[in-house]
Amino acid sequence: xxxxxxxxxxxxxxxxxxxxxxxxxxxxxxxxxxxxxxxxxxxxxxxxxxxxxxxxxxxxxxxxxxxxxxxxxxxxxxxxxxxxxxxxxxxxxxxxxxxxxxxxxxxxxxxxxxxxxxxxxxxxxxxxxxxxxxxxxxxxxxxxxxxxxxxxxxxxxxxxxxxxxxxx
Numbered sequence: 001x002x003x004x005x006x007x008x009x010x011x012x013x014x015x016x017x018x019x020x021x022x023x024x025x026x027x028x029x030x031x032x033x034x035x036x037x038x039x040x041x042x043x044x045x046x047x048x049x050x051x052x053x054x055x056x057x058x059x060x061x062x063x064x065x066x067x068x069x070x071x072x073x074x075x076x077x078x079x080x081x082x083x084x085x086x087x088x089x090x091x092x093x094x095x096x097x098x099x100x101x102x103x104x105x106x107x108x109x110x111x112x113x114x115x116x117x118x119x120x121x122x123x124x125x126x127x128x129x130x131x132x133x134x135x136x137x138x139x140x141x142x143x144x145x146x147x148x149x150x151x152x153x154x155x156x157x158x159x160x161x162x163x164x165x166x167x168x
Contacts, residue, residue: 016068020061028057029099030141036107037137040115040130054100062092082165093160098152106144111137 019025035042035050066088070080114136118129 018064020057020064025057028053029061029095030054030103031057032100032104033107033141034138036104037111037134037141039108039111039137040133051100051104054104055096058092058095058099061095062088065091086165090156090161094152094156097155098149102148102152103141103144106148107137107140110140 020029031050031053032047033054035047039047066084069083069087072080072083075083111133114133115129118124118132121129124132
């Protein structure tokens with residue numbers, strides 16, 4: 001399937017549909033962030049499960065990107081294996097950092113700091129303190145996504161994507 005993006009000033013461009021970016025499945029990549037936000041209210045096993053879900057999303061997206069490269073015609077086997085490896089590895093590293101590691105750590109620290117600050121507000125009941133921590137964690141998600149994505153792009157463009165064999 002494809003989507004056609006139309007802009008009157010530009011010629012029509014066909015964009016390939018990506019189930020991991022263009023559907024509700026993409027929100028599975030946020031599971032660990034939600035898990036971290038709720039850490040104060042749920043058993044740690046729930047938080048660990050949220051990381052399992054997000055990591056599953058990352059692995060599935062990486063396999064999908066590799067498979068899309070595999071399907072491209074008119075490429076020698078050696079070149080195909082190389083391109084598949086690069087596409088899948090690039091996606092795995094990028095998604096691993098941008099969807100799991102950095103946002104999970106960031107939300108964890110936002111919630112920790114919120115909880116630490118709210119402990120000193122003795123007039124707030126414990127349940128309000130806990131739900132305030134959850135709200136701080138959930139509320140910060142929309143604000144951290146773009147800076148993290150840009151930071152991971154910059155880091156990868158400055159390191160692994162500079163390798164001579166990396167065709168990115």
